[in-house]
Amino acid sequence: xxxxxxxxxxxxxxxxxxxxxxxxxxxxxxxxxxxxxxxxxxxxxxxxxxxxxxxxxxxxxxxxxxxxxxxxxxxxxxxxxxxxxxxxxxxxxxxxxxxxxxxxxxxxxxxxxxxxxxxxxxxxxxxxxxxxxxxxxxxxxxxxxxxxxxxxxxxxxxxxxxxxxxxxxxxxxxxxxxxxxxxxxxxxxxxxxxxxxxxxxxxxxxxxxxxxxxxxxxxxxxxxxxxxxxxxxxxxxxxxxxxxxxxxxxxxxxxxxxxxxxxxxxxxxxxxxxxxxxxxxxxxxxxxxxxxxxxxxxxxxxxxxxx
Ligand code: HEC
Ligand code: HEC
Ligand code: HEC
Ligand code: HEC
Ligand code: HEC
Ligand code: HEC
Ligand code: HEC
Ligand code: HEC
Ligand code: HEC
Ligand code: HEC
Ligand code: HEC
Numbered sequence: 185x186x187x188x189x190x191x192x193x194x195x196x197x198x199x200x201x202x203x204x205x206x207x208x209x210x211x212x213x214x215x216x217x218x219x220x221x222x223x224x225x226x227x228x229x230x231x232x233x234x235x236x237x238x239x240x241x242x243x244x245x246x247x248x249x250x251x252x253x254x255x256x257x258x259x260x261x262x263x264x265x266x267x268x269x270x271x272x273x274x275x276x277x278x279x280x281x282x283x284x285x286x287x288x289x290x291x292x293x294x295x296x297x298x299x300x301x302x303x304x305x306x307x308x309x310x311x312x313x314x315x316x317x318x319x320x321x322x323x324x325x326x327x328x329x330x331x332x333x334x335x336x337x338x339x340x341x342x343x344x345x346x347x348x349x350x351x352x353x354x355x356x357x358x359x360x361x362x363x364x365x366x367x368x369x370x371x372x373x374x375x376x377x378x379x380x381x382x383x384x385x386x387x388x389x390x391x392x393x394x395x396x397x398x399x400x401x402x403x404x405x406x407x408x409x410x411x412x413x414x415x416x417x418x419x420x421x422x423x424x425x426x427x428x429x430x431x432x433x434x435x436x437x438x439x440x441x442x443x444x445x446x447x448x449x450x451x452x453x454x455x456x457x458x459x460x461x462x463x464x465x466x467x468x469x470x471x472x473x474x475x476x477x478x479x480x481x482x483x484x485x486x487x488x489x490x491x
Contacts (some may be wrong), residue, residue: 198491234271406430433472
């Protein structure tokens with residue numbers, strides 16, 4: 185058979201399976217002229233032309249038998265190939281998430297089939313769409329819905345998620361002892377795990393409320409004490425049990441620093457002028473002066489009365 189005088193597009197007039205060789209039963213489904221894909225010299229190789237292929241019909245051929253199909257590691261989908269592929273080449277593919285069911289992201293986004301979580305990703309087994317949209321990985325919206333009470337610190341360590349800053353109150357307790365998941369402020373401070381005698385580590389005026397400037401001067405009591413040596417409540421500073429510590433007056437610390445009339449420190453201490461009962465014109469140098477007031481009880485215990 186000499187094809188030299190055959191006009192393009194007329195092949196099927198002979199190649200119909202009767203006059204001359206036609207398409208066999210497994211031939212790709214097409215009504216286009218044989219020469220869209222075939223030369224006259226041989227049936228193979230054929231150059232596939234997609235020009236007359238209708239959108240959305242790709243899967244009729246691309247099933248792995250008639251024409252190239254999806255390989256075993258292909259993203260799981262039943263959509264038509266052209267949802268993501270062009271006819272000119274399989275790559276690059278434009279992933280289309282249309283038709284992807286909510287909550288199924290992890291079936292693909294496992295780091296093999298499609299982008300997965302990197303090693304510094306927040307620790308979670310939830311479906312990506314709990315926090316991510318399909319359009320971009322950032323910004324992510326963190327959802328705390330599946331976070332268990334007391335597990336906050338596993339993420340909020342300053343690496344995986346926001347951690348405590350350097351001026352944060354010193355604590356190893358779980359963030360939710362004091363914080364809600366919606367915002368860091370306001371925080372509710374819980375004193376439940378605070379150890380006796382450690383109040384000063386926070387109550388220094390920076391980390392937490394400190395002593396006001398008109399607070400009684402501890403130096404006059406023979407040394408510094410924990411706030412809880414006198415303050416018996418963690419909800420109000422005005423509940424106190426006065427502790428005179430090592431105070432013995434007369435220069436080791438002065439009783440008059442607080443008890444002399446005219447002093448204006450906070451507190452309900454009794455105040456008198458030093459000469460309120462001056463004997464024989466002798467003005468004492470301090471309340472504790474021998475013959476006047478002696479501390480009751482042992483040094484370190486509370487004075488309870490003016491002796
Ligand atoms: C006038 C009828 C006629 C037309 C039109 C025609 N052919 Fe053919 N062709 C034949 C015949 C007859 C044969 C040989 C017998 C067979 O293969 O059935 C043949 C053989 C072939 C072969 C096999 C060649 C080989 O050596 O194995 C190819 C390929 C082919 N034709 C392609 C085409 C293409 C492409 C067109 C359109 C451009 C076309 N033919 C148009 C009649 C025709
Ligand atoms: C849209 C493209 C396209 C059209 C149009 C087309 N074919 Fe094909 N045909 C193919 C492809 C692709 C193959 C498979 C080639 C291969 O296996 O390498 C094929 C295979 C064949 C084969 C088997 C070749 C072999 O030895 O395995 C025959 C015969 C054949 N076509 C005949 C025809 C005839 C006759 C027509 C027109 C009536 C036609 N084809 C139209 C694409 C087409
Ligand atoms: C009528 C059958 C048929 C249909 C429908 C069809 N294709 Fe094809 N396609 C083929 C054949 C045959 C080849 C070449 C052999 C192969 O790759 O299996 C091919 C090749 C391809 C290639 C590889 C191109 C290359 O040069 O590497 C891509 C990509 C492709 N098709 C995409 C599509 C898309 C997208 C659709 C839907 C819009 C589609 N095809 C519809 C039959 C078809
Ligand atoms: C929901 C989108 C989507 C659909 C639908 C889809 N694919 Fe893919 N396909 C992809 C993605 C994404 C890749 C990976 C591309 C890459 O590695 O850059 C891919 C890769 C491929 C590859 C491998 C390309 C390579 O060389 O690595 C083939 C072949 C392929 N797809 C065929 C198909 C066929 C056939 C269909 C239809 C039956 C189909 N795909 C449907 C998204 C899709
Ligand atoms: C069928 C597999 C599959 C499913 C299911 C899937 N994706 Fe994808 N996704 C891909 C592929 C493939 C890409 C492109 C290549 C890659 O990023 O690995 C992609 C890309 C993305 C991108 C990057 C977009 C861009 O342009 O940068 C985001 C974000 C994304 N997917 C989120 C999701 C979310 C959220 C879900 C669940 C609702 C989801 N994906 C479900 C396969 C899937
Ligand atoms: C519980 C919420 C949550 C879940 C579930 C989640 N992520 Fe994320 N992801 C985040 C947050 C928060 C970021 C940080 C975003 C930022 O830096 O703005 C992030 C960042 C990422 C990034 C890096 C973005 C970038 O460019 O820096 C990728 C990639 C990513 N996630 C993928 C995934 C994949 C894949 C899944 C599902 C298998 C997933 N994520 C599940 C919250 C989540
Ligand atoms: C699986 C990791 C993870 C766990 C567990 C976790 N978070 Fe988060 N959290 C995040 C991520 C990621 C963000 C957003 C990015 C950031 O702030 O670093 C966030 C944000 C926050 C925010 C800021 C909210 C805003 O909109 O400003 C607060 C408050 C918060 N978390 C409190 C908590 C508390 C309380 C717990 C414990 C009940 C907790 N988180 C447990 C990962 C986690
Ligand atoms: C014992 C209680 C307590 C615990 C436990 C705690 N915090 Fe706080 N946090 C506070 C208090 C009180 C503030 C000061 C709130 C204010 O300024 O209103 C604060 C402030 C913060 C702030 C600054 C808020 C701002 O915008 O000024 C961040 C961030 C913060 N905490 C993170 C954390 C993280 C992360 C954890 C867990 C690892 C944690 N906190 C555990 C009590 C606590
Ligand atoms: C880990 C830090 C920390 C320790 C230790 C601590 N507190 Fe607090 N405390 C706070 C924070 C934070 C608040 C609330 C906000 C503030 O005062 O700055 C608070 C509030 C208070 C309040 C309520 C009045 C106020 O200032 O808001 C009292 C009273 C109090 N603490 C007493 C104590 C006593 C007594 C101790 C020792 C037994 C103690 N605290 C130990 C951090 C601490
Ligand atoms: C030696 C006992 C003592 C010690 C130790 C002590 N306080 Fe006080 N504090 C008092 C007395 C007494 C008052 C006055 C109470 C009143 O108004 O009735 C007071 C008042 C306060 C007030 C003001 C209360 C108000 O109602 O205005 C604050 C705040 C306070 N103290 C904080 C502290 C802090 C913080 C510490 C530890 C760093 C501390 N105090 C240690 C005895 C003490
Ligand atoms: C740093 C200040 C300060 C110093 C120094 C001090 N006191 Fe007091 N004292 C107080 C406060 C405050 C109270 C009252 C506590 C209260 O409100 O219940 C008090 C109470 C007393 C009481 C109980 C009666 C009363 O006034 O409520 C006696 C007795 C007493 N002091 C004796 C002494 C003696 C003696 C000295 C010296 C050895 C001394 N104090 C040193 C602050 C001080």
